[in-house]
Ligand SMILES: [Ca+2]
Ligand SMILES: [Ca+2]
């Protein structure tokens with residue numbers, strides 16, 4: 079293994095309208111461009127590898143490889159253009175804007191990200207938006223990151239379309255000669271299981287031990303790393319927030335002070351609590367809530383605000399006067415795409431330390447185990463004290479406790495999983511079905527952690543995860 083070296087071919091895509099092209103004639107290639115047929119190349123003993131070094135498209139190189147193995151085929155007249163300088167494309171019709179190699183452009187672009195400021199948020203979102211779903215990811219310029227598609231958390235507030243159809247992955251079995259990545263999204267050859275801890279093959283990293291100090295160190299600076307370990311890394315664990323660059327922020331909650339170096343978490347927080355994102359409230363009500371919660375303070379001068387005069391003297395009377403009798407703040411969900419904080423303006427029960435008066439959620443996703451006690455309009459809510467939470471010294475711990483309750487709600491938008499399928503586990507007292515691969519995996523998927531208390535892991539026949547020497551000695555590998 080000493081001379082082992084992982085090679086990576088990283089595809090980059092063109093945004094057609096933004097790419098300068100250099101073409102001279104109707105056929106679409108430059109008059110001076112030199113070209114050869116496969117036959118001419120073969121007669122000159124040109125190898126497939128040499129074509130790679132003159133920026134010939136990979137699919138054409140593969141065809142040439144096939145042709146070299148069998149020169150009598152009809153491929154002999156196939157044309158290969160020899161691109162010069164910064165030209166590329168199957169007819170050299172594209173050229174790079176700068177006089178640098180493509181590799182240098184990629185490296186410089188990734189290095190430049192380290193110096194991006196929050197004001198450049200639009201640049202961040204322009205570069206990493208997943209545009210193929212009509213997703214409402216909250217107030218602009220926040221947008222969907224591809225890592226948020228099928229990650230078991232509703233991120234699009236317009237019906238959770240980022241999770242639509244993803245139950246297919248949950249139900250996806252793999253052939254016996256392959257390893258099933260934990261999230262069900264990939265089946266990889268068995269030989270790729272546990273073969274290289276620094277180059278996982280599963281997007282969720284579940285084929286390798288990704289908890290080593292070295293791995294953690296590499297992925298903590300993913301923003302400037304264009305390789306697979308970062309670019310092909312999802313953030314599928316519950317409670318992780320995708321920074322949009324391969325870094326998964328463990329304390330993702332919007333009340334947390336923790337942040338992504340990409341600035342995506344700050345951008346998210348700023349847009350969710352912004353004036354524009356909370357236009358359902360009057361300015362006085364919104365600014366009082368901003369100064370009360372102190373999550374973002376940039377847009378309001380809280381030193382001069384009435385809340386500064388004190389809770390009962392300044393803030394409470396203003397909230398009573400300026401806010402609706404019942405309101406959401408912020409207007410977008412605080413977690414999992416359907417869990418909201420709500421307040422009433424008379425604040426009868428509201429204790430500033432607990433952060434909210436009501437928690438409201440999509441009842442159909444949490445059926446049976448979390449019946450609401452308050453219905454306000456279309457919202458199903460529970461009062462803070464009805465959650466029987468202990469006292470938390472900071473909002474991050476409070477949100478973690480809330481997540482441990484609400485992650486037992488369904489994570490697929492249709493709610494029509496067929497729990498009778500043999501590889502699915504029915505979470506007791508709910509409509510949620512999970513893959514049996516989620517049993518005893520360290521994450522509570524069912525209410526009261528019933529999936530983690532499962533005692534029959536040896537009967538699951540998942541020998542990659544459980545080493546069963548006898549029914550009594552079970553070792554968890556995940
Ligand atoms: Ca999602
Ligand atoms: Ca592997």
Ligand SMILES: [Ca+2]
Pocket residue numbers: 516517518519520521522523524529530
């Ligand atoms: Ca689990």
